Amino acid sequence: MRLTPKMFQTLLGREEQCKGTKEIPGLPRQVVWRNPEEFDEKSGTPLGIQTGGKMANPVPSACCVVLAAVVMVYAQRHSQLDTHVQYERLGADVTMQCGPMDWDAAVTWTANGTDIDESHLNGSRLVLRNVDLTHSGQYACYEGSSWHLKYQTYLKVGTSPKEPVLMCRSNNYPKGFYCSWHLPSPTYIPNAFNITIMHGPRELICEKDAFPKNRCHIRYLQLFSTVKYKVTLTVTNALGRNATTITFDEFAIVKPDPPENVVAKPVSNNPRRLEVRWQNPSSWPDPESFPLKFFLRYRPLILDQWQHVELSDGTSHTITDAYAGKEYIIQVAAKDNDIGTWSDWSVAVHATPWTEEPKHLTTEAQVAETTTTGTSSFVPPPTTKICDLEAVVGSGAVTVSWAEGLVLAAVGVLFI
């Protein structure tokens, strides 16, 4: 129990000196110590602490320590009042009674250790109107003069549960199925869930999963049954209860997990092919008896339209119509051959078809370069004119310069 400031002041008894034992109503005979904030006018030091000059009387100081200890023990004893937990609806008006106190008794209420303004009191009762989540907390009521703790409660504001959302699915057929649930909106107070599974007249056991908490799994006791399963989930809290029931056929809830380890690779020397491989989901227990079929979708990143391929067996496929050089995104889904629904899409993988390495350009100039000794790749200096045949060697511009030269020479000859 926390000592509120008012209690502290009262215990101190401002006007009293720590002269020895002092009797305070409601408390055993004990010593009261002074508020250290009070100053001795003479020494200028807090009355409880005196340094230098006149020494503090050790006997009263010891009494103060003993008193403090006794007060704390007493307070703790009183705080062992039963702490109630009180659940109230959001928006409700809440009235708290101060234990056995009369209506007209003088009391002080606190919320989380902070005094509550008297305007919220109706006699000794605390009235909270239109409570919201911020009103949740610990409330305590103390008798006016004695500061006896008379009542304490923990107020939790919340709502009754709405209809829960329940789903069941078999991702490991024919072993069993699981059901999972959640509330569409929080209640802010603890909820308890109870699930029952009926298969005809037979009730099945739903074993709770350690994680997540809102899931349990059921083993199939029969296969291929036309008798439907009926699952009822009830959620209860201190403010109410709600329930939902779903009914389904054994086959209808079969939905495998997505394929695993999807890998897509280019095919050497094939600019339009991509080889895709994957594995059955590890949760599917018997692919020999219940083989899966697959649905593959792929598209280049630059386009939105998917292409689809359904594959009745095997765990690989070669895409043969990929756009050369374009990066593709590929996903795979799985479904039992005969029953249930398609899995979610697998994790997407990216791949780009094989492309040819760019070849080195081969020109006459390069050939000339390799046959002329003492020359190497030559970059003409900025001042060199393109048509300067003597300066430009090993450049494609040489061919043009020679042609120009011949034309000029021919024209010159004609004019001459």
Added chain:
Amino acid sequence: MMASAEQSPVPLQHRNVCSRVILLARKIRSDVASLLESYVERQGLDRTISLDSVDGVPAAAMEQGGELTVAERLGANLQAYRAFQVLLGEVLEEQRSHLTPLDTDFHASIQSVLLQVAALAYQLEELLALLGHGRPVWEAAGPEDPARRSLFEMKLRGLKVLQELAHWTVRSVRDLRQVAKHSQGSGTAHGGQAQKE
């Protein structure tokens, strides 16, 4: 020599027959799924209606974990499809005589499924013989006096027949895969000739 070169190894023959039966079972399942949609629509029934009161239809349900021998698996399937032959015949007759006398397309759909079921039963008999198992004795139950059945009971019974048949086809596909796997593992057929290459 020529005969041995052309003869399929026995296990391969088993697997081929199993594959054919699986294909036929899946075809039946697909057709029955469509037929069920038509049936509930024409009879004005809700698919979720309780059919617990309907007797005399072989249930596909089997206890999980119970291992059956090849002969037991095939025998159970064969018995079921023989029963469905009879039941579908009765359903067809009730539709023609009482429930949907003018809906010849609907009758043709039922007839088509009936023929496929008959073919499947025949294939199962052949497979049993191929595997060296005897055919289970079939004793058809005496026909129930249709006059004892109300129109509503006829409708429910027809729905039950189709629902159980659909589930049997799924079971059959699984059973046939088990038989094929067993055949692959056993190498030689029971009482069959040794494989010749």
